[in-house]
Amino acid sequence: MPQNYKEISLIARQRRNTVLASFYDIPSFDENTLPNDLTTFTFKSDLYTIEEIEILQSEAEDILQKIRDRIWTSLEVAQAFMKAAAVAQKLVSFRLVREVLLNEISDELCD
Amino acid sequence: MKYQTNCVTEVLFAEALERAEYLDKYIAENGKPIGPLHGLPISLKDCFITPPHPSSIGMAAFANEPLTSETLLVTILRELGALFYVKTNVPTAMMMMETNNNVWGETRNPLHKRLSPGGSSGGEAALIAMKASPLGVGTDIGGSIRIPSAWCHLYGLKPSFGRFPSYGGKSGIPGQEFIFAVNGPMARSLTSVKLYCEAVLSSQVAPWSLDPKCLPIPWRRDVIQSKARKLRFGMVGIDDGLVTCHPPVERALRTVWESLEHAGHEVIPWDTPDHPEIVKNLIAAFFDLGGAAIMSVLESCGEPVFESMHGYAEAAKVGEADLGPTKMRMMNLKRNALQKAYLDRWMATGGKGKEPIDGIIMAATPWAASRLGQTQKTIYVGYTGVFNLLGKNDPNLFRIPLTNYRLCGVHISCYLR
Numbered sequence: 001m002p003q004n005y006k007e008i009s010l011i012a013r014q015r016r017n018t019v020l021a022s023f024y025d026i027p028s029f030d031e032n033t034l035p036n037d038l039t040t041f042t043f044k045s046d047l048y049t050i051e052e053i054e055i056l057q058s059e060a061e062d063i064l065q066k067i068r069d070r071i072w073t074s075l076e077v078a079q080a081f082m083k084a085a086a087v088a089q090k091l092v093s094f095r096l097v098r099e100v101l102l103n104e105i106s107d108e109l110c111d
Numbered sequence: 112m113k114y115q116t117n118c119v120t121e122v123l124f125a126e127a128l129e130r131a132e133y134l135d136k137y138i139a140e141n142g143k144p145i146g147p148l149h150g151l152p153i154s155l156k157d158c159f160i161t162p163p164h165p166s167s168i169g170m171a172a173f174a175n176e177p178l179t180s181e182t183l184l185v186t187i188l189r190e191l192g193a194l195f196y197v198k199t200n201v202p203t204a205m206m207m208m209e210t211n212n213n214v215w216g217e218t219r220n221p222l223h224k225r226l227s228p229g230g231s232s233g234g235e236a237a238l239i240a241m242k243a244s245p246l247g248v249g250t251d252i253g254g255s256i257r258i259p260s261a262w263c264h265l266y267g268l269k270p271s272f273g274r275f276p277s278y279g280g281k282s283g284i285p286g287q288e289f290i291f292a293v294n295g296p297m298a299r300s301l302t303s304v305k306l307y308c309e310a311v312l313s314s315q316v317a318p319w320s321l322d323p324k325c326l327p328i329p330w331r332r333d334v335i336q337s338k339a340r341k342l343r344f345g346m347v348g349i350d351d352g353l354v355t356c357h358p359p360v361e362r363a364l365r366t367v368w369e370s371l372e373h374a375g376h377e378v379i380p381w382d383t384p385d386h387p388e389i390v391k392n393l394i395a396a397f398f399d400l401g402g403a404a405i406m407s408v409l410e411s412c413g414e415p416v417f418e419s420m421h422g423y424a425e426a427a428k429v430g431e432a433d434l435g436p437t438k439m440r441m442m443n444l445k446r447n448a449l450q451k452a453y454l455d456r457w458m459a460t461g462g463k464g465k466e467p468i469d470g471i472i473m474a475a476t477p478w479a480a481s482r483l484g485q486t487q488k489t490i491y492v493g494y495t496g497v498f499n500l501l502g503k504n505d506p507n508l509f510r511i512p513l514t515n516y517r518l519c520g521v522h523i524s525c526y527l528r
Binding site (some may be wrong): 016057070072074079081089 | 117118119120121122124127128130131132134135138144147148149150151152154165167171172174175194196197213214215221222223224225237238240241242243244245246298299300302303306307411412413414
């Protein structure tokens with residue numbers, strides 16, 4: 001049972017990333033191509049269908065109304081936000097990899 | 112420097128899909144929604160317990176520990192029809208004003224990737240600002256709903272203690288009740304915040320029958336009478352007696368003042384002679400009451416202490432020998448006296464034919480959203496935290512996003528008579 005925070009952190013992040021990856025295969029982003037305002041970026045990419053974008057751009061009150069009116073199902077609404085959360089998280093995954101490698105290298109050097 | 116946007120901690124996708132399918136079946140079979148939040152995905156700050164998932168609250172010792180007992184509010188929201196799909200990142204023990212920890216790393220502000228989204232509900236604010244959530248729930252004990260709402264251009268409600276059910280969450284300093292933490296909604300739309308409040312604080316849910324600390328006060332409509340009545344506000348100026356704000360915040364305050372006057376409301380200056388004393392008591396209480404609790408958890412996994420949390424390490428070194436019943440009683444008396452004096456000062460704004468001011472307006476932070484890591488050196492929650500210490504009497508606090516100032520904001524402390 002790991003007691004060091006670095007090992008624990010690795011396990012936790014791998015757990016999270018594995019679950020995310022099992023649902024959505026979001027490509028990695030190059031930090032250099034990302035604008036400062038990330039909110040303008042995600043809907044310009046090819047990641048979403050038009051229907052998903054419409055759901056994601058809607059406020060809670062409109063989502064609730066459209067579900068009540070059977071225009072959208074709870075399932076498609078849930079899936080749109082799940083994908084958006086996976087994208088939001090993925091936007092810096094390459095940094096995560098770098099940090100893990102740096103940790104491993106520094107641990108080796110310290111031994 | 113590490114730039115990481117880790118807004119997501121726990122992934123609840125499987126549960127979300129299962130619940131969504133159930134909700135679709137329900138509405139097809141019954142012809143009506145299960146409740147006012149039917150089908151709405153709601154993102155949850157990491158401290159809300161959703162078994163079996165851990166609630167690390169940014170601390171390694173809790174990061175992989177499954178939990179069994181669901182937070183009361185989570186149960187309530189589910190029964191209202193909401194579904195949960197993610198939990199979001201917080202700083203260590205939720206006690207910083209930016210979002211970074213040794214488990215998940217740093218969350219950055221999607222409005223500007225080199226800035227912090229604030230803390231401690233920073234993961235929530237980032238996710239909502241990204242439109243990856245239509246509504247989220249945060250918590251606030253020193254500014255943790257209001258600060259990230261301000262820095263991410265959102266509406267955030269820090270309610271008075273005793274309205275929303277707080278039972279059963281994962282706390283940064285368990286059992287600490289000198290200053291109460293509360294939970295509240297965060298969203299891009301005021302209507303979203305309102306529908307959340309109406310749904311949770313309804314007679315149907317009756318949270319006061321589930322949480323012993325909830326008062327039996329359903330969400331009230333039409334509180335302002337008459338509807339056309341113009342309001343009176345006190346506005347704090349460019350400093351609170353301790354920290355002076357930056358020019359963008361000063362401009363924001365001026366804009367709010369002018370907008371309110373333009374709409375026919377009255378704004379008067381609100382002085383802060385007692386704020387330094389309140390802030391001093393607030394910060395001392397956090398360190399004294401939280402030092403040992405937080406440090407023992409960090410030390411169990413060899414976690415280094417973030418710079419802005421050194422006060423907890425210092426307090427833990429001093430130890431709890433001095434913190435006996437006498438000191439606690441003196442702290443309580445002092446806090447209660449500060450609360451009463453503040454309320455009296457507020458009510459004294461009435462007179463000469465005028466009612467007391469309806470609310471106090473103050474910037475949420477002295478600066479617009481800080482650079483990542485900046486608040487490790489410059490942490491200051493005095494602009495928001497005063498209203499937490501003012502405690503049971505503290506009115507509803509509402510953060511207003513300003514159209515021209517996306518990275519800073521003001522909050523309004525409202526006393527509804």
